[in-house]
Amino acid sequence: MIELEEHGAVQIVRLRHGKVNAMDLELLVALRETFERLRDAAAVVLTGSGGSFSAGVDLRRVLDGGHDYAAAFLPALNAACRAVFEHPRPVVAAVNGHAIAGGCILVAACDRRFMAGGTIGVSELAVGVPFPTVPLEILRFAAGPATAELVLTSRTMPPPEALAAGLVDEVVPPDELLGRALGEAERLSRLPAATFAVTKEQLRRDTIRRIEAGEPADAERVLAGWTSPEVRATIAGFLEALTTRRA
Known part of the structure; x- marks a missing residue:
């Protein structure tokens, strides 16, 4: 589900969960627990496996689980996204392939973001589900003024467009991706740990305040949105259309 690999002082966290690293309850719990265990790591590189970083939420599980x-x-x-976003040590994303919806949010939660292939974007509205507060605020932190356009269009984009939109910091060839991410993680790891942690908290402070103010107020209506008959029908239609396109 999650593979850990040491590379010198850097820990590589690799998502390896099904064909596209879809985010279900078990993966999210494992991801949060992994980042909690790595709070004293020098630095972390977060990446995927196969052709995907993560294709986002496992919508079939959402439908079946009710x-x-x-x-x-x-x-x-929310907890998994916050674990990545608020991790006190450097976290570098090595986006090896598609990073859609929740996968895009995990990328946005990282300190530095390198992308080699696939597409990235937030498709929540196209699927029909409302944004939980935490993912939306993390996206706003990373994308700034582009956030509304990304959310309202639900468009996914290749690496060059993602760079222009601020979703990634650099586009690199696939065979150089992990090395580039590791090099950046190692560079950041050499900074004094306490200094880095304070600076990171300062950069994210306003976002964390908005999360802590908005999450309790939004939780009930977001859950109602994800479980309403209308939204469930929209999710089912989205999955059916996706299956048809793949056939």
Whole structure:
């Protein structure tokens, strides 16, 4: 589900969960627990496997699990995203392939972001689900003024467009991706740990305040949105269309 690999002082966290590293409850819990265990690591590189970084939420599990699954899943999604976003040590994303919806948010949560292939973007509105507060605020932190356009169009984009939109910091060839991410992680790891942690908290302070103010107020209506008959029908239609395109 999650593979850990040491590369000198840097820990590589690799998502390896099904064909596209789709985000279900189990993966999110494992991701949060992994980042909690790595709070004293010198630095972390977060990457995917196969052709995907992560294709986002496992919507089939959301449909099949109903209200109870969504009620457990959404807090786990928020907690996992915050674990990456608020990790005190450097976190560098090596985006090896598609990073869609929740996958895009995980990329946005990292300190530095390098992309080699695939597409990236937030497709939540196209799927029909409302944004939980945590992912939306993390996206706003990374994309700034481009956030509304990304959210409202649901468009996914190749690496050069992602660079222009501020979703990634650099586009690199696939065979150089991991090395470039490791080099950046090692560079950041040489900074004094306490200094880096304070600076990172300062950079993210306003976002964390908005999360802590908005999440309790939004939680009930977001859950209602994910589990309403209208949204469930929209998710089902999205999955059916996706299956048809792949056939």
